[in-house]
Amino acid sequence: MCAQTNRADTSKNRPEQSYDMLLLSFQYGGQSLNFGFSHCKNTDSLYTFVFMTMVSLLISALILGSFGPDDATAVYKEKIKEIAASAKIPLIQVEYKSEKKTISFESAQFEYSKESADCNTVFQAASLSKPVFAYIVLKMADRGEIDLDKPLFNYTDIDRFTNKYLAKLLTARIILSHKSGLQDWAAAPSSDAWPSSKIEFMSRPDSCFGYSGEAYALLQRAVEKIRGKSLEEIAVEDVFVPFKMSNTSYLWKSSYDSQAASGYNDKGENRGQGRHPRANSAYTLRTTAADYSKFLTVLAKGTGLKSKTHKEQLTPAVNAVYKFGNERPCDKYIFWGLGVGIEKNPELGDIIFHWGDNGNFKALFIIVPAQKNRPASHLVYFTNSSFGHDIINQIVPLFYNNKTPLQISAWIND
Secondary structure, rough: OOOOOOOOOOOOOOOOEOOOOEEEEEEOOOOOEEEEEEOOOOHHHHHHHHHHHHHHHHHHHHHHHHHOHHHHHHHHHHHHHHHHOOOOEEEEEEEEEEOOOOOEEEEOOOOOOOOOOOOEEEOOOHHHHHHHHHHHHHHHHOOOOOOOOOOOOHOOOOOOOOOOOHHHHOOOHHHHOOOOOEOOOOOOOOOOOOOHHHHHHHOOOOOOOOOHHHHEEEEEEEHHHHHHOOOOHHHHHHHHHOOOOOOEEOOOOOOOHEEOOOEEEOOOEEEOOOOOOOOOOOOOOOHHHHHHHHHHHHHOOOOOOHHHHHHOHHHHHHHOOOOOOOOOOOHHHHOOOOOOOOEEEOOOOEEEEEEEEOOOOOOEEEEEEOEEOEEOEEEEEOOOOOOOOOOOOHHHHHHHOOOOOOOOHHHHHO
């Protein structure tokens, strides 16, 4: 398809005009679009601006009118396949969703890593487990089953803590905002030693940001005691069934034997599916991008929560300075609410996010608020590679056209 414009000569005394020819070629989903435009070189800048604006609008209209949803998905898949391959990521699963469109796909970059026909390979969600659990806790608070500000020793034992005085200060609100003062883990959480390991404090509770999976495990024990059920039973009841997340679980399911991805380390070695011995609210969730996307829709809208609770969840409770005494430029943009991170982004607004890192499985989601000409949307991706976070600032601009890198990437990787 070719379009051409010529400006008529309306004066015999007008000096001879010279023209430039602009040739544009687009590759979209294996298809090629070629455009040719000519314009006068010695016309004024206003005309040139108007002309080029018309060109841009015409191209946009032609592109948008030429491709349906499947073609658009193919375009994104092709580009992300290139990005993932360059980062040595064997398999990636992506879903972008707004009110206007959904783009969902799975891409395998190498012969030894196969993509499923129906895009339902299950990945370790790692710390993307935490927002799901946080949602459960907030729902319980709305029902009056747990008080976010009541010390947890009223609900469960604190036998593993070496400092019982500080342990008695811990509340659900403090833990969800990562201000517990606890170490990340007292021992490797999938080890036999972990259930009886002693828990140490790194700082006083409610004094500063300190990311801790151990704190989430304590809150999990309190929730299980209150409900008289296991984490998996509670999650099925409150989240997985209501929101039709049939491929999601905190425990290993028999279907995962053939459905779950294997993880690859930084040497490209297959380290297996990585089955966990027990359900843990901080890191053992397995899911698909399509399933988790359903939860992100719930998270963004506050479905099932009181409006006050949802507002508190997405309101910064603490500046997420990761290394005190060695602050980084990115730290001033990152905050934590109740179970989720928040990036104060001058270009895209307040981005709700969480990252997941189980070594050979890495994941990320972002929820971006609506702005002038862009509806609210979210993006989630899962990888089976230790390099999964190296591509954040290559993938996000494909969907959001942001001109500056997200601070999330530096906060996670630096």
